[in-house]
Amino acid sequence: MKNKKKLIKYSVSFFSVLLAIYLISSFFVKQKIEKKIEDLALKNNVSITSTTKINLLLGNFSFLDVKIEKNSFSIQSKLLKIEDISYYNILFNKQLSITNLKVVEPQILGKIADFKIDNTKVKDSSKTALKNITINQLEVINGFVHISNANNKDIKVKSFDLKIDKLTNRKENHKFPFSYGNIFFKADSVDQKVSLIQQLKINNISLKNNTLTISKLALQPLKPKNNYINYVKEEKDLYDINLDSLKIVNIDITKKEKYTIAADSINIYNGDFNIYADKTRFLNSKKIKNLYSKALRELNFLICINQLNIKDSKLTYEELLKKENKPGLLVFEKLNVITNKIDNSTDNTNKQVIIIDTDFMGSSPLHVKYEFKIQDVSDNFRIRGTLKNVTSKNMSSYISPALNVSMDGFINRMDFDFEGNNWSSNGKFDVMFKDFKVKINKKKKKNKFLSWLANVIIKDTSKNGLITVDVKEVKRNQTKSFWNFFWKNIEEGLIKSVL
Numbered sequence: 001m002k003n004k005k006k007l008i009k010y011s012v013s014f015f016s017v018l019l020a021i022y023l024i025s026s027f028f029v030k031q032k033i034e035k036k037i038e039d040l041a042l043k044n045n046v047s048i049t050s051t052t053k054i055n056l057l058l059g060n061f062s063f064l065d066v067k068i069e070k071n072s073f074s075i076q077s078k079l080l081k082i083e084d085i086s087y088y089n090i091l092f093n094k095q096l097s098i099t100n101l102k103v104v105e106p107q108i109l110g111k112i113a114d115f116k117i118d119n120t121k122v123k124d125s126s127k128t129a130l131k132n133i134t135i136n137q138l139e140v141i142n143g144f145v146h147i148s149n150a151n152n153k154d155i156k157v158k159s160f161d162l163k164i165d166k167l168t169n170r171k172e173n174h175k176f177p178f179s180y181g182n183i184f185f186k187a188d189s190v191d192q193k194v195s196l197i198q199q200l201k202i203n204n205i206s207l208k209n210n211t212l213t214i215s216k217l218a219l220q221p222l223k224p225k226n227n228y229i230n231y232v233k234e235e236k237d238l239y240d241i242n243l244d245s246l247k248i249v250n251i252d253i254t255k256k257e258k259y260t261i262a263a264d265s266i267n268i269y270n271g272d273f274n275i276y277a278d279k280t281r282f283l284n285s286k287k288i289k290n291l292y293s294k295a296l297r298e299l300n301f302l303i304c305i306n307q308l309n310i311k312d313s314k315l316t317y318e319e320l321l322k323k324e325n326k327p328g329l330l331v332f333e334k335l336n337v338i339t340n341k342i343d344n345s346t347d348n349t350n351k352q353v354i355i356i357d358t359d360f361m362g363s364s365p366l367h368v369k370y371e372f373k374i375q376d377v378s379d380n381f382r383i384r385g386t387l388k389n390v391t392s393k394n395m396s397s398y399i400s401p402a403l404n405v406s407m408d409g410f411i412n413r414m415d416f417d418f419e420g421n422n423w424s425s426n427g428k429f430d431v432m433f434k435d436f437k438v439k440i441n442k443k444k445k446k447n448k449f450l451s452w453l454a455n456v457i458i459k460d461t462s463k464n465g466l467i468t469v470d471v472k473e474v475k476r477n478q479t480k481s482f483w484n485f486f487w488k489n490i491e492e493g494l495i496k497s498v499l
Contacts, residue, residue, distance in 0.1 A: 046070045050080075059085035073110035073147075077103050096133045106143045111152075135167040158189035184208050196231045197223045197238060207251075214246040225276050225318075235282040237275050244270035259301040266305055271313035271335075276327070278320045288478050291379045291422055293352070293372045296344045303344055310337035315358075332358040332366070344374050360387060361394035383486060384417040392436070409436030418471065418489045425474045425485065429493030432466045436498065469496040 051064040063080040084099035145157035166181035190202040203216030219241040223231055228238045250264040290298070313335040320327040335358040342352065356368040368385035390411040412434055418427030471492050476485045 044070070059083070061085070071111070073112065075106065075108050077106040079104040094132075098133075098135045099137070101135050101138045103140045104142070106140060108143070108145045108147055111148050133169045136165070138162070138164045138167050153193045153195075154191070155193075156189070156191040157187050160185070160187035182209070193222075194219075197221060197228050197236070210250050210252065212246075212248040212251050214243070217241075217243040217246055225278070228276075229278040229281045234287060235279070235285045237277045240274040240276075242272045243268055260304065261301060262304040263306070265307040265309060268310045269312060271310060273313065273315045274318075275316070276318045276320075280320060280323050285479050289481050291372070291381065291482050293374050293376060293379045293381065294422070296342070296352075296374045297377075299344055303342060305339075305342040308337070308339040308342060310335060312336065331361050333362045334359045346375060348375060349373065356385075360390065364388060364390045364394060379422040380419070381421070381482075382417075382419045385415075387414040387416075388412070390414065410434040411436065416490065416493060418474075418486070420474070420476070420485070420489075422478065423476055425471070425476070425489055427471045427489060428468070429471050429490075429497065430466065430468045431493065431497050433497075467497040469493060471496065 047069040048067070050066040053062040053064065054060070061082040064078070066075075066077040066080050068075040079102070081100070081102040081104070082098055083102070086095075086097035086099075089095040089097040140160070140162040143157070143160045143162070145155060145160070148154045161184075163184040164180050164182075166179075168179050185205075185207040187205045188203070190200075190205060192200045194200050199220045199222050201216075201218045201220060202214055205212070205214045207213075219239050221228065221238050221240055223238070225238060229236075245268070247267045247269075248263050248265070249267070250262075252260075252262045254260045254262070296303075315330075315332040315335055317330045318327040336356070338355050340353045341350070343350070351371050351373055354368075354370040356366070356370070358366050360366045364387055366385065366387045368383065370381070370383045372379070372381040392408045392410065395411070410433070412432040413430075414432075415430040416427065418425050420426065471489055474485075474489050474492050476488075
């Protein structure tokens with residue numbers, strides 16, 4: 001009985017000592033953590049407040065009501081929880097190993113420019129220095145963002161969730177800026193002002209199993225068509241773009257000498273692309289617009305996209321050349337585009353092939369095949385195709401405002417095949433007319449004499465029947481886009497066919 005009492009007494013004493021050691025250790029560890037946070041705050045002139053709770057036995061550390069502030073910028077979180085720190089890995093492997101790191105309801109607010117952290121690396125040659133940091137799972141729950149960059153362009157995210165597995169600072173396979181396993185990300189109601197004249201809105205964005213899906217993307221104008229050009233410092237188009245869905249399959253970002261963005265496919269569904277170009281202000285712009293081959297070749301990162309698909313979409317292009325005229329109008333409905341592999345690496349010698357099928361002005365089938373080599377420094381290209389069943393009304397909607405002419409009649413079929421480079425182009429142009437006439441307009445009123453004269457000098461065979469002409473030495477204006485250059489070839493073919 002005496003021995004039993006002694007055993008109980010010793011046991012109570014032993015566990016009391018253990019409890020005392022635990023409580024004292026917890027106190028000192030808590031004090032040390034809080035001191036580290038205080039030093040970090042002082043070093044960066046940042047205010048950091050939180051309530052710290054620790055459980056040394058389980059290796060759990062919780063920070064409640066976290067608030068980090070510097071000038072107008074702040075990061076707040078209801079809870080930051082670190083679960084199951086491996087003491088064994090710290091002591092024997094010099095590795096900080098965490099099973100779970102959870103951040104609950106973080107809010108990121110203010111100006112990014114007001115938040116700068118001193119990330120100067122301090123050399124630590126001590127035997128206790130940690131070599132690696134590994135987090136088995138990082139989870140961010142129900143975050144909120146409202147920040148602005150140096151140009152006061154706001155970014156708002158109503159809600160986001162993030163989950164990353166096997167996160168480590170070891171840069172395996174040249175991943176940047178760290179190595180990781182699976183990533184899941186979801187955000188709702190993303191809103192960003194991208195310029196003085198454009199706003200980006202995304203209803204939902206998610207990343208799961210390396211597939212990025214965006215639902216209901218809109219690039220909206222902030223200024224009206226009639227005066228947006230007064231808010232820009234150089235020639236710019238005004239976009240009004242709505243996409244039902246954008247999906248990038250098996251996306252991967254790596255870094256060796258350059259960043260590389262790779263994906264199995266990029267798919268755009270039910271896109272409505274509206275482009276308005278006011279050409280009345282910057283008439284003498286000297287900004288060079290590269291052809292697609294050069295633009296891809298000179299990117300400061302590598303891309304490797306196995307296929308690009310645009311499905312069931314619509315493109316509307318308006319161009320205003322003179323304030324007193326209406327803008328020219330081109331509409332491409334039922335737009336479907338497919339490309340082969342897009343690869344701008346220096347060893348790629350394959351042709352880039354783009355196939356376009358659409359209805360011009362909603363009723364005239366158009367098929368186009370566009371080819372070039374990205375690494376061809378001469379920027380040679382070939383574009384060929386067929387347009388069928390075009391009414392004079394559809395042709396005049398763009399040509400009349402641009403060239404001050406209108407057309408009557410019908411084009412049964414138009415075939416074109418142009419080859420060119422950054423400087424000029426040549427090719428073949430076939431067109432089959434039916435009762436086709438050109439009328440010259442003058443100050444919005446039709447000049448009967450000029451219209452009669454134009455029709456007198458039109459070749460007899462051009463009014464009805466097939467015309468084949470050579471399009472020669474069409475000069476490229478390098479301050480205009482490739483599609484402007486292509487359209488100049490079409491115009492040259494039409495002019496040669498009827499005059």
